Amino acid sequence: MIGEILSALIAIIVGIVAVIQLIGNAELILSALSLTFGIMAIIWIVKARIRLSRGSSIRKLATNFLVTVILILCFSIWGIVVNMLGLEAIYGDIINFPQYLFISFSYIAFVGTAYKLMKMGEEFGFNVQSKKIEQLIKNKAKAVKKK
């Protein structure tokens, strides 16, 4: 298993290095690769969301997460476009502002997702009750022993 993962990793790294050598723009290639991961994440979240019950907490969490990933993807796409077309040289620093906006909003979306997760922990967590049950079982076992 570890051998297979290592071979796959080595194959990917060799592939990336080969593409960089061929095209000669490492930043562009790595950005494009990051985009494919982002798109893959969006596809998986959308697939999960379709299967989850309407109005469920987990579906809402998936929606929050989807928004976050989309914003991060927008941040990356904007950066790639500006870089590829050399827009910074034409329009100046102002062209980077939308990118800052995307990353700022994605952090806000992250906070929203984390808050939702915290609420889910409060709703679905049973650890406090579990301790009471544990005590009850112990007491019952003691009572049985005494008998």
Added chain:
Amino acid sequence: MGKIEEFSDEVKDLKEFIALATVSAKEYQKTNIALVKHFTQDNNIPGVYVTLNKPYENVKVQLEKGGVDTGMILFIDAVTPTDGKKTKKTKDCLFMGNPENLSDLSIAMDQAIRALPGKDKFLFFDSLSTLLVYNSIPTVAQFIHFLATRMRGWKVKGIIISLERKQDKELIDELSQFCDVVMDFGGKS
């Protein structure tokens, strides 16, 4: 030999199992109480009671009247309506707000079972028939298959209650293949 003793005898060698218990509407309440009592009182095993049939308050009162120590049980109530159908938590019960929300119900069961102390635990699912009122047969079949798989993973003693109704017979036959024990607790409907 009573039905509960018969059931107890059938599962005595099984550390964990999934039992499908069919019961008539008339015997339903009595059987539920007897089964829960069998776990909590006779075997000192804590568990999760999932109610889709009656509100938690009613179930709790009935169980207590029947001599069950409800302190050993975590309740998940999917039938009591909540504001905006949102999940709501009280001291010993999680209200799901609506029985169609099977995704949240699955998470709630997973969390409740994993929170219980000890190795021996039970999950009481009441009932399959009510699930069919709110969801389509394929959805219920898929959910019960999922539930059975999860029960094996949780290593619990799982009881799925179903009323003996003509319209549920086909589904019960199909679900029997996922269960270790299928027990008819009888009585006339």
